[in-house]
Amino acid sequence: MGSGPVDRVFAALGDSGRRELVREISARGSATATELAAGLPVTRQAVSKQLTALAEAGLVRSERQGRETRYEVTPAALEGAVEWMVRVGARWDERLDALEQHLSGGSRSGGASARRRESSR
Amino acid sequence: MGSGPVDRVFAALGDSGRRELVREISARGSATATELAAGLPVTRQAVSKQLTALAEAGLVRSERQGRETRYEVTPAALEGAVEWMVRVGARWDERLDALEQHLSGGSRSGGASARRRESSR
């Protein structure tokens, strides 16, 4: 049923704290548990535990460098989740087109360079 | 921070049971709480409660017809979630291209016509 990797991704992203972590790591490029915990009202262990969960979901990747463990996002895991959403939506094609336009700001050639960073809130 | 509508969508989709409900409603086109509960090992009230949560997240829409309340999916709410994922991914553009190819089976010209309905399970 839903025991595939997609399930883990959704479950992992279901928590706002973990989402915040992913977002923060994505913004910094990479980060350690201690670094992330410094800017949060929680303990390092809590962050570490969440990072483990995210890693098991395939959303982040841990890499030990010396005495610290750096984490970086691995967006590949999101593909399955997106696909799931696409399957759920009935007439999605038009929406996907609109989404491309919306995200790329009108032209898909620029790509990452046109990436905008304005917060959604 | 993450108090936007996107947060609710992710939180709602974070539960496998709710995901299953969305999936089932999407497959049937529309359904009632009692109908859905019939094929599940849970009570009608449980389903109803989950449907309420999904409705608050904007993923489904309730509409009362006579004495029964039918639910149908509203995929529009997923856009924000997808956009969030896109923002998280750094070099996402190539992945998005690959995703389009993957989803549409190679050609995006057909659009809705190329939509596939084979279940993933």
Add this chain to the structure above:
DNA sequence: GTAACGTGCAACCTCCGGGTTGCAGACGCT
């Protein structure tokens, strides 16, 4: 060597969300 930093593991606590039971209110049918 030893002190300081960063990490991982384990036990414990607490709270919230999913589920259930029970009941009362709508609506449809005859």
Add this chain to the structure above:
DNA sequence: AGCGTCTGCAACCCGGAGGTTGCACGTTAC
């Protein structure tokens, strides 16, 4: 009207997830 069905609301139970404290191990700096 009277009965059966579908629904919504409220109170309650319980397991698990997120968080914390405490400690031990590896690593870098002095």
